Amino acid sequence: MGAWRMWQWILIFGGLGFSSLEAAAQVESGVLALSPASMPAERSLEEVLNPANPLWKGARAYSVRLNRTPPLYADGPFDDGERPETTVRMVRLADQTTVIRIEWADATVNEFAPAKKYPDTGEAHIYPLHTENTDTFGDAMAVMVPQARGPAVSYPSLMMGEAAQPVDIYAWMAGRGFAWMNAHGRASTEFAPGFAPGTVQGQASRISAGWAATVVVPGLVRGTPLCFAIWDGEKQHRDGVKYFSLWYEVGK
Numbered sequence: 732m733g734a735w736r737m738w739q740w741i742l743i744f745g746g747l748g749f750s751s752l753e754a755a756a757q758v759e760s761g762v763l764a765l766s767p768a769s770m771p772a773e774r775s776l777e778e779v780l781n782p783a784n785p786l787w788k789g790a791r792a793y794s795v796r797l798n799r800t801p802p803l804y805a806d807g808p809f810d811d812g813e814r815p816e817t818t819v820r821m822v823r824l825a826d827q828t829t830v831i832r833i834e835w836a837d838a839t840v841n842e843f844a845p846a847k848k849y850p851d852t853g854e855a856h857i858y859p860l861h862t863e864n865t866d867t868f869g870d871a872m873a874v875m876v877p878q879a880r881g882p883a884v885s886y887p888s889l890m891m892g893e894a895a896q897p898v899d900i901y902a903w904m905a906g907r908g909f910a911w912m913n914a915h916g917r918a919s920t921e922f923a924p925g926f927a928p929g930t931v932q933g934q935a936s937r938i939s940a941g942w943a944a945t946v947v948v949p950g951l952v953r954g955t956p957l958c959f960a961i962w963d964g965e966k967q968h969r970d971g972v973k974y975f976s977l978w979y980e981v982g983k
Contacts, residue, residue, distance in 0.1 A: 764982030765793050765957075767821035767829055779822055779830045780934045782943035787832055790820040795959055797974040808967040814974060815941065815961060821951075821981075829951040829981075833872055833959065837941035841964025842906030843869035868969045871962040872944055873902040878913070882954030886978045889958065890917045899923070901931055903944045905964070909933045917971075955981045
């Protein structure tokens with residue numbers, strides 16, 4: 732077992748004080764594995780992308796344990812100790828397309844409002860525009876995977892990958908939709924080259940407990956590491972202030 736994987740187990744069972752994994756994830760070769768359910772050939776991608784489709788009940792729900800990033804700003808927001816109940820289900824279609832469904836608890840709806848800009852009355856070349864709603868934030872989720880799919884000798888940094896191990900990020904933002912981004916370290920996140928709205932296939936909907944979102948993540952062969960992040964706009968989450976998981980792997 733690699734050093735990072737050993738520390739992952741120590742964090743889960745020791746320092747973070749989590750209870751047993753129960754049925755949270757299968758254990759394969761010392762890692763936490765999330766296995767996709769196989770869909771019959773007659774099931775279409777359109778059906779699977781609907782988060783409310785009853786077929787998702789046939790896919791195993793894995794409980795995902797979330798951590799909270801340390802405060803990044805002097806005035807918070809500070810960790811209140813709460814963690815949203817979060818489950819992940821995965822299905823694989825006959826053509827090997829893999830769809831992930833993430834469901835998480837969130838008592839409030841917070842959408843990213845369209846930006847409104849106002850002209851500055853000062854010098855034209857200095858801060859020519861002001862942006863409205865700088866203190867409101869939206870709900871969001873993201874799935875992060877290494878750009879090099881498949882089993883990894885070591886996992887990329889959870890802080891948006893690293894130069895030697897860049898990552899892809901498939902994200903949904905309430906009020907804005909889905910996005911595909913690349914990163915190779917902290918503060919390096921940018922939209923993927925050629926990305927345009929609609930490139931990422933996914934859907935999201937409000938449910939009684941919070942949110943449910945589906946997203947297609949290409950290339951999820953067995954052994955590929957993946958991790959998850961959730962932002963709660965009501966709690967002023969934004970940028971690196973979020974809930975996040977440790978690395979899991981795609982199981983058999």
